[in-house]
Amino acid sequence: MPFKPVEHPKCPKCGKSVYAAEERVAGGLKWHKTCFKCGLCNKALDSTNCAEHERELYCKVCHGRKFGPKGYGFGGGAGCLSMDQGEHLQAKNEGEFSRGSNAILEPRAIAKAPEGEGCPRCGGYVYAAEQMLARGRQWHRECFKCANCAKRLDSVNCCEGPDKDIYCKVCYGKRFGPKGYGYGQGGGALQSDCYANGDAAPRTTVIDTAIIKAPPGKGCPRCGGVVFAAEQVLAKGREWHRKCYKCRDCTKTLDSIIACDGPDRDVYCKTCYGKKWGPHGYGFACGSGFLQTDGLTEEEISASRPYYNPDTTSIKAPAGQGCPRCGGMVFAAEQQLAKGTMWHKKCFNCAECHRPLDSMLACDGPDKEIHCRACYGKLFGPKGFGFGHKPTLVSTNGDHAPSYIDAKPQVGQKRNDGHGCSRCGYPVYAAEQMISKNRVWHKRCFSCGECNRSLDSTNLNDGPDGDIYCRGCYNRNFGPKGVGFGMGAGTLTMA
Structure with missing residues (x-):
């Protein structure tokens, strides 16, 4: 099979x-x-x-x-109309089978409503799913747009015109809004749609306010003309024209915030007022530390310019009250205190090396002067080994330190009872005592008996001969010998 x-x-x-x-x-x-x-x-x-x-x-x-x-309600969201059948996604290659829908979309028939009951634009019935309301009337969603520019409308930008149609706000303003200067795209623009028939727009003329003169002392302080209510601005009980109410120097337009009345009965902005009538000198300009010189001559500037006098002895103080260094008067802005005496900041330095001092470095000497710490120690500090720039021996009489100091103590008599140092035999005091297996040593004698290496509790080895050794010397003298007992495994040592 x-x-x-x-x-x-x-x-x-x-x-x-x-x-x-x-x-x-x-x-x-x-x-x-x-x-x-x-x-x-x-x-x-x-x-x-x-x-x-x-x-x-x-x-x-x-x-x-x-x-x-x-249809409506079956698109990207409720209320949207979707007629997408995916034609843009179908393959266009030659010989490839196209799977397009064979359904035929018939044109939508709109049922006509009785007069006055349907959509005001097309006259058809308006159902709840597609209705838009404007002033109590129902519109189709697709009919709810501006009658002039066909822009889609909503409840925010919809305006109903006197012809019972609907418009966007821009088209409504152009068609039914006020015309003339100030009623265009912005306040100050001229709405000229109403002059499209060739009529010229009205011209506005600027009238000189000084033409109509007022009695002396009653008109505008700047031009002397009569001030009417529509254009008056008040300042310190005086009436000004709106166009005249500006700074005298820079002609900047003023208001109640920045206007300043000058002593010449004119008005200025704050900047020009400060330049002309404000205080002058250091600290009275754009910021603290600047010199304001507007309106001053070179001689006036030089006379008011501050200067620095470095001579602290120019003003002498009474005996015992001035600076101990120079004897001059010490003022609060430059004083430094040291043990109840006041010094100039310039004089508050070391008397020996002239290093500037502060409260941390200053030392009062017995000579009533002040010194830095180093100079104070050299002049008045203790002398001898360990007192100076340690570990240097300081001597002020010219003697030199010995070239060699014996490391072993030679003080007192040797002890024969076995209680002295195991190395030198001299007495061992508590401050310098080192202990190893019930024996005491001096700190400077506590070293290897063969290589003199200093020892401590971590590398100390007591030898059978009563001496102490480091690890290397101990192994070399008393450790095992042969292969494997040298510097490394496998090494033969016969030392």
Whole structure:
């Protein structure tokens, strides 16, 4: 009997056999994993977003485009009209089958409503899902736009005109709004739509306010003309024309905030007032530390310019009350205190090296002078080994220190009772005592008996001869010998 292979289901997309390792199931059919994608947008699918229609797979979005309901409320959101069938996603390659919908969209027929009850623009019935309200009347959503520019309207920018139609705010203003200067796109613009027939716009003339003279002392202080109520500005009980109320020097327009009345009965801005009538000198300009010189001559500037006199002895103080260094008067702005005496800041330095001092460095000497710490120690501090620039021996009489100092103590008599230092035999006091296996040593004698290396509790080794050694010398003298007992494993030492 001939061999007959097992029948495998065929993929509806490519027509080839589908094996268990690569199958995907949808709509009772089995598909290859690579064929399991949307037939319109080629998006990879899974069990959550797959929709099958006549042996073809679609994602839910494309399935709704091709086979879902159309019209108002079935688009991107409620109230939107969707007529998308996915034509822009279909393949354009030659020979590729196009899966476009064969459904024919018939033109929408609008039922006419009785007179005065339907949409004011088209006259058809308006249903609740598509109605827009304006002044108690119902409009279709697509009819609810400006009658002039066809702009889409809403409840914010809709204006109902006197002709019972609706307009946007711009078109309403152009068509039915006021005309003339100040009623255009901005206050001060001329609305000229009403002059489109060739009529010239009215011209405004600027009248000189000084033409109509007022009695002396009663008119505008600047031009002397009569001030009427529509143009008056009040300042310190006087009436000014609005156009005359500006700074005398820079002609800047003024208001009640920046206006300053000068002593010449004129008005100035704050800057010009300060330059002309304000204080002059250092600290009275744009900021503290600047010199304000507007309106001053060079001689006046030089006379008022501050200067610094470095001579502290120019003003002598009574005996015992001035600076101890120079004897001059010490004022509060320059005083420094030291042990109840007041010094000039310039004089408050070391008498020996002239280093500037402060409260941390100053030392009062017995000579009634002040010194830095180093000079005070040299002049008045203790002398001898350890008192100076340590560990230097300081001597002021010219003697020199010995070139060699014996490291072993030579003080007192040696002890023969076994209680002295194990190295030198001299007495050991508590301040210099080092202990090893019930024996005491001087601190400077506590070193290796062979290499004289200083020892401590971490590298101390007591030898059988009663002396102490470092680890290296101990192993060399008393440690085991032979292979493996040298500088490293495997080394032979016979030292």
